Amino acid sequence: VFKALEFADKNSDTYYKEDTVIHNPQIIRDVIKISGCRFRIIARPDEDIDKEQNKDAVPAPPAPPEALRPRPPVVCVMGHVDHGKTTLLDALRDTSVVDTEFGGITQHIGAFEVTLPSGERATFLDTPGHAAFGAMRSRGARCTDVVVLVVAADDGVMAQTLESVRMARAADVPILVAINKIDKPGVNIDKTLRSLAQHGLLCEALGGDVQAIAVSALKRLHLDTLVEALILQAQLMDLKADPGGYVEGVVIEAFVDPRTGKQATILVQRGTLRKGCVIVAGNGWAKVRVLQNSAGLSVESASPATPVLVMGWRELPSAGDTVLEVESEKRANEVMRWRHNQRMKEKQESDLEAINIKESEHQAIYKQKLAQKRSLGRFRTRQEGPRQKMIQEDDHPTLSVIVKGDVDGSVEAILDILETYDDHERVRLELVSYGVGQVTPNDVEVAQAFNAIIYAFNVECPPGVARDARAAGVQLAQHNVIYKLVDAVRDQLSARLPRRR
Numbered sequence: 001v002f003k004a005l006e007f008a009d010k011n012s013d014t015y016y017k018e019d020t021v022i023h024n025p026q027i028i029r030d031v032i033k034i035s036g037c038r039f040r041i042i043a044r045p046d047e048d049i050d051k052e053q054n055k056d057a058v059p060a061p062p063a064p065p066e067a068l069r070p071r072p073p074v075v076c077v078m079g080h081v082d083h084g085k086t087t088l089l090d091a092l093r094d095t096s097v098v099d100t101e102f103g104g105i106t107q108h109i110g111a112f113e114v115t116l117p118s119g120e121r122a123t124f125l126d127t128p129g130h131a132a133f134g135a136m137r138s139r140g141a142r143c144t145d146v147v148v149l150v151v152a153a154d155d156g157v158m159a160q161t162l163e164s165v166r167m168a169r170a171a172d173v174p175i176l177v178a179i180n181k182i183d184k185p186g187v188n189i190d191k192t193l194r195s196l197a198q199h200g201l202l203c204e205a206l207g208g209d210v211q212a213i214a215v216s217a218l219k220r221l222h223l224d225t226l227v228e229a230l231i232l233q234a235q236l237m238d239l240k241a242d243p244g245g246y247v248e249g250v251v252i253e254a255f256v257d258p259r260t261g262k263q264a265t266i267l268v269q270r271g272t273l274r275k276g277c278v279i280v281a282g283n284g285w286a287k288v289r290v291l292q293n294s295a296g297l298s299v300e301s302a303s304p305a306t307p308v309l310v311m312g313w314r315e316l317p318s319a320g321d322t323v324l325e326v327e328s329e330k331r332a333n334e335v336m337r338w339r340h341n342q343r344m345k346e347k348q349e350s351d352l353e354a355i356n357i358k359e360s361e362h363q364a365i366y367k368q369k370l371a372q373k374r375s376l377g378r379f380r381t382r383q384e385g386p387r388q389k390m391i392q393e394d395d396h397p398t399l400s401v402i403v404k405g406d407v408d409g410s411v412e413a414i415l416d417i418l419e420t421y422d423d424h425e426r427v428r429l430e431l432v433s434y435g436v437g438q439v440t441p442n443d444v445e446v447a448q449a450f451n452a453i454i455y456a457f458n459v460e461c462p463p464g465v466a467r468d469a470r471a472a473g474v475q476l477a478q479h480n481v482i483y484k485l486v487d488a489v490r491d492q493l494s495a496r497l498p499r500r501r
């Protein structure tokens with residue numbers, strides 16, 4: 001497969017546009033002969049890969065019911081900014097350290113366990129908010145069982161409170177409400193409960209089925225009650241896993257420690273992880289050398305729903321990767337080789353696709369421009385098709401957006417929220433494109449063609465690109481807080497609502 005780098009000679013019969021993909025080498029030879037134009041090889045089907053049989057590691061079939069044992073819930077804390085998510089997580093994490101006999105030093109490994117005096121446990125994901133929830137979901141690794149929705153009693157239900165509810169509902173994860181800051185004088189818990197009810201979250205005190213616990217994260221009041229409620233919720237959900245067999249899990253965090261080297265926190269979801277186990281995860285693999293819990297203590301093993309810091313990585317995986325145990329180092333190497341080959345193959349395919357998409361993008365831009373010109377009456381045609389389409393679109397106002405963000409997790413979180421606005425009856429929200437990274441000239445070009453607004457979250461827009469956007473009349477909105485970005489989108493949607501007569 002070849003990509004034309006230059007236009008062919010205009011005098012020849014054959015004319016290739018720049019970036020045209022050509023699959024037939026004979027044509028290329030002819031074109032070179034006639035015009036002397038240049039080509040670059042961009043991909044070659046690798047027959048070796050095709051012939052190789054699948055050597056990947058795969059999850060074991062579901063465990064038989066008799067092998068399943070109850071497991072603790074895995075909890076993600078969400079809520080509006082400043083309502084006390086971080087304080088609550090800190091308080092819970094400290095409780096867990098005080099409880100350990102040898103009192104290790106708390107370390108942030110992405111998740112921690114809280115054990116009640118009764119011995120029952122709950123596991124908390126350590127990063128509060130949308131990004132953690134979104135990042136985990138974007139890779140299809142659904143590992144949150146319950147969302148704790150923190151609502152400050154003195155502030156009540158706010159924009160991000162509702163966003164969190166939407167995200168949890170979209171992921172079908174039950175919510176438990178923690179009404180926080182009840183130590184503040186004059187706070188009204190009932191008012192907060194009623195306000196939640198108005199937004200469709202009916203707590204038990206008002207006859208619904210959502211548990212709500214009044215706490216003070218700062219004064220550490222009723223935290224045990226909160227954890228008990230979570231464990232009750234886990235029992236209602238009948239959360240179970242097989243502690244035997246090969247280990248399966250998900251990577252919560254991966255990083256290089258300057259002193260101890262490559263480390264990754266794993267949430268075990270099936271089986272029991274022990275020293276000496278060989279595991280693969282994404283592009284990484286390890287022979288487990290050291291296991292540490294969130295209190296910094298060395299442990300021998302980790303059972304389902306337990307987060308554990310793993311050392312012994314030859315190659316580091318990425319957050320969200322699925323962890324699978326394999327029988328030997330030899331097998332791990334085989335899996336790594338297979339995955340490497342698959343990646344190369346996918347890259348070749350996506351390179352080709354990118355070029356083809358670029359083609360179709362150009363076509364779309366061209367069509368759009370033509371349609372715009374037609375609608376201005378300058379290019380009236382006899383064909384009624386495209387014009388009718390324009391009229392329909394006029395009837396149904398649309399906000400077109402392009403979303404750029406710093407990491408997969410934030411982009412995914414924004415799209416999750418925007419999705420909930422998409423079913424609006426009177427104004428449509430159209431996602432033209434999205435991606436990770438700074439705003440590019442291509443984004444501006446596409447935005448101009450589709451009359452779209454570019455929303456950038458936590459990413460820069462190079463001055464040159466910003467200038468081009470201004471010159472092209474493209475709106476560019478930069479935000480560092482997700483809910484502000486979403487608010488801005490909502491304002492634009494409202495502005496497009498048809499006026500009532």
Ligand code: GDP
Binds near residue numbers: 081215217218219
């Ligand atoms: P986050 O943005 O949701 O993570 O909120 P933080 O945990 O950073 O808390 C925001 C502010 O609220 C901080 O000044 C906390 O000290 C304060 N705060 C958190 N929990 C409580 C509480 O239970 N009572 C009181 N009075 N203040 C709290």
